[in-house]
Amino acid sequence: MASSSSSSLSPRNINKYDVFLSFRGEDTRDNFTSHLYSALSLKSIQTFIDDQLNRGDEISQSLVYAIENSAISLIIFSEGYASSRWCLDELVKILQCKREYAQIVIPVFYRVDPSDVRNQTGPFGDSFSKLEERFKENSEKLKSWRNALKEAASFSGFDSQNFRLESELIKKAVHHILKRLAEMSPCNYKNQLVGVESRVKEIESLLGAESKYVYTLGIWGFGGIGKTTIARAIFDKISSNFEGSCFLQNVREESQRPGGLAYLRQELFSKLLKEENVILDIDLNFRRLSSRKVLIVFDDVTCFNQVESLIRSLDWFMPESQIIITTRDKQILRNWGVKKIYEMKALMFNHALELFSRHAFRQNYPDVGYEELSRKVMEYAQGVPLALKVLGCFLFEREKEVWEDAINKLRRILHPSIQEVLKLSYDGLDDKEKNIFLDVACFLNGEDIYSVMKFLDTSGFYPEIGISVLIDKSLIVVSCNKITMHDLLQGLGREIVQQESINRGNRSRLWHHEDIYEVLTHNMVCNNEFGRLTIITNLRYRIVSELSI
Known part of the structure; x- marks a missing residue:
């Protein structure tokens, strides 16, 4: 199959469909293909399926358009697939899109042997022989079909003979498709974020430490250090491994609004149960979730009661479920009995400079003549992503003289956008704790x-x-x-x-x-x-x- 790197070079980076299904309707429309289509839809994978039972002599232009505008083509080779000229014409077009647009092609060998598809032998070959008889005068057409079958059957895919249940085959295929879509997504964290990939791997290793219980992980650090970013990257990467998943962002902010916790609970059940209008029966919904392996991220939690009001207890969830909590307060993680706590550290210098440059210069490095000024900003921000982004945007397209003045000012007066985020932690302290913080800062x-x-x-x-x-x-x-104390926190105090x-x-x-x-x-x-x-x-x-x- 095409690699993720090659897919990123495709001129069609935005597709109308995630998956194009190619299948022989008489063989699988009402059974395997319908179940597969339903499973893809449940995972919000945009899938094109041709529901027309009657076709003309040639595949329609709308079908050609659907193939060209799909990221992945999933070919279901059944016994009668090669008896249909329309299926074989689709296959030829699919392989053309693979060559021209680096489209991913995944074969599913449904109750047929891959070698029979490759060589047109066995029952699969018998079906093709009937078509050969009809088109014996068109040798070029027959040759193109034979070559297409041979090529497609050589790709890595799924053989139904390797699965005891069709449901297992469908589950495996859907998971693989989600993984491939994530790899080729233009919003992939590897392409858009800086200094994230190594941290994602570290957290993944922590999440894999236990699997027999509901596993909890805390991501801990002060405001602006990148907790939400890393949690979102983890969620996007592993959520396809679960039967239900939900990323609840800004729990602190939402819970402070009238009816905020009720709204968050509704969103939680809706996402995990995959129902837009979920029944407002908390006990019933939790019982339903107890049989599902789920992933939940609670982002920006500031007190124990926020999570407790949403899920009550971890006992409701099926073993192997995973819950991630991002917070500024380690005590919250202790109260929840979190298995592992990942402390967010500041970005390394090279990553910090790249992140700042993306916002200040719209590229991965400083403009010529701005290297020393950028170094001064690095000394000030000390690897905090929030500060790097805010200051990069603030200094974008400003003259050097303005940079010098701005840097001198920042050493005395914290930028308002940075202060607003950092001050949330200060506001949560009591008077004695505030005095200690200010004494340390000053x-x-x-x-x-x-x-x-x-x-x-x-x-x-x-x-x-x-x-x-x-x-x-x-x-x-x-x-x-x-x-x-970090220099930015000292500046806040x-x-x-x-x-x-x-x-x-x-x-x-x-x-x-x-x-x-x-x-x-x-x-x-x-x-x-x-x-x-x-x-x-x-x-x-x-x-x-x-x-x-």
Whole structure:
């Protein structure tokens, strides 16, 4: 069969049909082919089937159009297939499309031996002999049919003799077709996304670790790091392996709307049961799902109750079902007893540069003369996909001078689109946790964890639980006895303090040496926190040497 790489070179990248069915109606229309067509339709595979029982001397132009505008041709070779000139003319046209458009051709040998099709022998050959007698004066036509049968029978396909039940054959064929369609899709994650393929493979290996139980996987990381993107790529790649699948996006946002959870539950049942107007009987629907192997992705979950309200318990689902949860909060994954947690990391430099360049230059690399400016953006974004996309779009087709100014501004003021996404995690904290986050962002990033804990304890912020919550929400990292925070999150914290000073007329925290100098020399009040400020600045900064006071 044609490879996926060759199919991407086809001039017909967008097809009207996914599959064209070629079959002998008298043999299989009312049995095997009808069941196969139904199975393809259930998987939302756009399939052309010729329902006309009466045909003319030549295949119609509409049939030619359908063949040319299909991604895959599925040929059902039955005993009487070669007795039909229309079937053989279809076959010749199909092979022409394979050569010209890299169309995928898949044979199904239904109760016939592949070698009989290839050599026109046995019962299959007897059918062809009858047609030969009718067209013995047209040697060129007969030759083209013989060559077509020989060529098509040599392709890798499905032999019904290898399956005990026809239902197994149909299931296997449909799964293979879904896989081939995914490979040749112009929206394939390999073609559209950056730095995803290796992560998809890592997560696939985790998902395959167990199969006898309902398997749960968590994808964890802070906002904008790419959790939804990777979950969608996984879903698109493996969903065809399941009897039902559903990707519930933006669970947090949808659940906050009036009736949002009810809407999500309706969508969940509708997708898993493949029914547009599903019956609103929760217990009945769960009982029906208990006999199906399903895949569910809950995207952007922010509390345990969101998933619990939707599925109640994992006990409802058939073993081998898989549930993926993306979240910023690791505690949610613990509460659900998630088997494996995949932590999303920032993109490597080469992938980050490629992603940024796609948005800033509409190509995979920076324009000549913009290399150093792009490197500065890389240092700022530190591999966070959200920041790379936002900044790439923001800087697109701007002059170098504007780039320089924008980069300097970003070092002081976080871009609003980035701030909006990151701040959702901050908004979910309580007051003590918010204070810890702001202290780390303004003063304590990179400090010794024990000194930080001692200071926070003195401040009455309950650091043991507070630090634990911030770690779970991917807002800080503790490693090698140091407490650290991503530069974008540090920028978020400092921007929050800046906004507070605008709204309230005073500042709770100071970190820039010029601001500190003003307070220390002019006895300015810093929101009644001057004592804390002095302790913090002595912890991190040597003020006398820095300010030359």
